[in-house]
Amino acid sequence: MSTIDPIEIPQSITITRPDDWHLHLRDGAALASVLPHSARQFARAIVMPNLKPPVTTTAAAGAYRDRILAALPEGVTFEPLMTLYLTNNTDPDEIRRAADTGFIHAVKLYPAGATTNSDAGVTDLRNCYKVLETMQEVGMPLLVHGEVTDNDIDLFDREAVFIERVMRPLRRDMPVLKVVFEHITTKEAAQYVAEAEGPIGATITAHHLLYNRNEIFRGGIRPHYYCLPVLKREEHRLALVTAATSGDERFFLGTDSAPHAVHTKYAACGCAGCYTALHAMELYTEAFAQAGALDKLEAFASLNGPAFYGLPVNEGTITLERKDWTVPESVPFGEHQLVPLNAGETIHWKMA
Numbered sequence: 001m002s003t004i005d006p007i008e009i010p011q012s013i014t015i016t017r018p019d020d021w022h023l024h025l026r027d028g029a030a031l032a033s034v035l036p037h038s039a040r041q042f043a044r045a046i047v048m049p050n051l052k053p054p055v056t057t058t059a060a061a062g063a064y065r066d067r068i069l070a071a072l073p074e075g076v077t078f079e080p081l082m083t084l085y086l087t088n089n090t091d092p093d094e095i096r097r098a099a100d101t102g103f104i105h106a107v108k109l110y111p112a113g114a115t116t117n118s119d120a121g122v123t124d125l126r127n128c129y130k131v132l133e134t135m136q137e138v139g140m141p142l143l144v145h146g147e148v149t150d151n152d153i154d155l156f157d158r159e160a161v162f163i164e165r166v167m168r169p170l171r172r173d174m175p176v177l178k179v180v181f182e183h184i185t186t187k188e189a190a191q192y193v194a195e196a197e198g199p200i201g202a203t204i205t206a207h208h209l210l211y212n213r214n215e216i217f218r219g220g221i222r223p224h225y226y227c228l229p230v231l232k233r234e235e236h237r238l239a240l241v242t243a244a245t246s247g248d249e250r251f252f253l254g255t256d257s258a259p260h261a262v263h264t265k266y267a268a269c270g271c272a273g274c275y276t277a278l279h280a281m282e283l284y285t286e287a288f289a290q291a292g293a294l295d296k297l298e299a300f301a302s303l304n305g306p307a308f309y310g311l312p313v314n315e316g317t318i319t320l321e322r323k324d325w326t327v328p329e330s331v332p333f334g335e336h337q338l339v340p341l342n343a344g345e346t347i348h349w350k351m352a
């Protein structure tokens with residue numbers, strides 16, 4: 001993967017322990033399989049609520065948090081930062097209850113039908129204005145899967161159209177609401193976030209920093225590179241790399257690691273999602289090294305996210321070494337198997 005002269009790149013890099021600000025942990029036996037991968041690298045993660053059924057109440061989020069903590073291996077510390085799934089019917093009182101818990105850190109907007117397990121999502125954000133006002137009042141961030149779902153809008157344009165049709169009107173009407181534009185994939189989104197007024201941040205995945213849409217079709221159709229929002233053209237990847245390595249504190253790490261059992265990826269209608277929790281920090285380090293910006297990795301991975309969420313920076317550090325290793329072909333996923341991104345490929349950085 002690396003394109004830079006090896007002598008310019010250090011043999012190792014040590015940074016403050018990072019967090020993952022966008023993660024899918026699933027539930028049950030699947031949760032127990034994937035959780036150690038994240039906990040090995042990250043101290044905390046914003047845990048997505050798109051379970052079946054979705055996590056729509058404070059009580060459900062509390063129970064899910066308990067299951068996550070119970071699934072942690074002996075002696076491993078990891079703090080799940082819980083979220084609620086916004087629906088057309090979310091009650092403003094639920095937001096107040098959530099804010100009072102101290103363990104619910106955000107509310108997630110899935111436009112209905114936009115992605116995996118989004119059927120219960122919001123059909124029209126105007127249904128939610130009372131709830132959004134309450135969120136604004138109590139300082140609860142709104143995390144946004146930013147894609148329109150209209151069938152007349154091209155799949156590759158759905159994020160850019162979302163900015164104009166949903167993001168700008170929303171933020172004009174709710175100027176104090178903290179918003180995270182999740183897993184941004186386009187130069188339009190990167191530019192919007194960099195220039196917008198008011199409290200806004202964005203997460204960027206490792207795969208959108210490393211790959212453009214050719215990767216989905218290289219030598220044949222490769223379902224493990226299919227996620228939503230889908231990988232975009234090279235010019236967009238370059239804009240994301242520029243944003244992530246800029247030092248701008250609005251941009252922070254969110255893997256969007258989204259595990260799906262192998263038989264649901266190799267299917268006539270395969271699921272969207274890339275599994276990167278296994279080697280996330282190695283992939284981000286690769287992306288920053290390729291850009292000659294390893295000095296900007298710590299801000300992106302460990303400092304900007306806590307600043308946005310008003311949480312302390314982690315204690316302790318992690319070290320990544322320049323060392324080749326091969327990503328396994330598959331890993332257990334409950335009673336099934338899961339194929340990680342880059343399965344069978346050589347990665348040039350390894351967590352020490």
Ligand SMILES: NC(=O)N[C@@H](CC(=O)O)C(=O)O
Nearest residue numbers: 024115116227228258272273
């Ligand atoms: N990113 C994905 O492609 N899939 C995610 C959902 C999401 O984050 O949109 C999933 O839960 O599988």
Ligand SMILES: [Zn+2]
Nearest residue numbers: 115145228229
């Ligand atoms: Zn999403």
Ligand SMILES: [Zn+2]
Nearest residue numbers: 024048256258
């Ligand atoms: Zn996601």
